[in-house]
Amino acid sequence: MTHLNDMPGHLIRRLQQIAVAVFHAEVEATGFDVTPVQFAALVTVAAWPGIDQITLAGLIAYDRTTIAGVVDRLVQKGFLSREVSEKDRRARVLHMTPEGHAALGTLTPAVATAQDVMLSGLEKEEADTFLHLLRKATDAVNDLSRAPLRGHRKDGC
Structure with missing residues (x-):
């Protein structure tokens, strides 16, 4: 039987727990x-001013159903503004507020x-190789995610 510490899923879960705690x-x-x-x-909103919520969800690989809650909290904190799109009245577009830019400057x-x-x-x-391999492994199974990465990435996203 394979040892738990030789299973990528177990190690990835542990690293995710650590990553969140450190963050x-x-x-x-x-x-x-x-x-x-x-x-x-x-x-992502800083890199793509005027992005809509659905595109944002795809660019950060987050499910479309709960991205609204994430955006709601950022609007409540005063970091983002949300407006109805002039191009598509059903869509909501997002912009950084001055407070959001200041927070991002401190957080980064x-x-x-x-x-x-x-x-x-x-x-x-080793870190460079590790990141390369993480991207390669993630890209190979992206479509298996319930929230796959979608769209084009810009520097910083």
């Missing part, structure tokens, strides 16, 4: 209460530190 520790030190998904949404270095902590057990070359 929260670094972000809480900034005084903000933002989740990893909220941070991903902020980064903390999140970068969290990424460094997550990979601190690896040498630089």
Whole structure:
């Protein structure tokens, strides 16, 4: 029988738990209460001003059903504004507020530190290889996700 610590699913789950804990520790030190998904949404809206919620969900690989709740919380925090699209009255488009830009400016270095902590057990070359392999493995099974990554990525997304 295969040992648990030789199973990629088990190790990925453990690393995800650690990643979330490290993210929260670094972000809480900034005084903000933002989740990893909220941070991903902020980064993406900053890169794609006027993006609609459905496209946002695809670009951060988050399910369309619950992206509205993520956006609701960011609007309540004053980080995003949401308006009816002029092109499609059914769609809601998103923009960063000045408060959102300021929060992102504070959060980004903390999140970068969290990424460094997550990979601190690896040498630089190992970390680069690890990230390459994570992207390769994730891309290969993207369509098996209930929330696959969709659309084109821009730097930072």
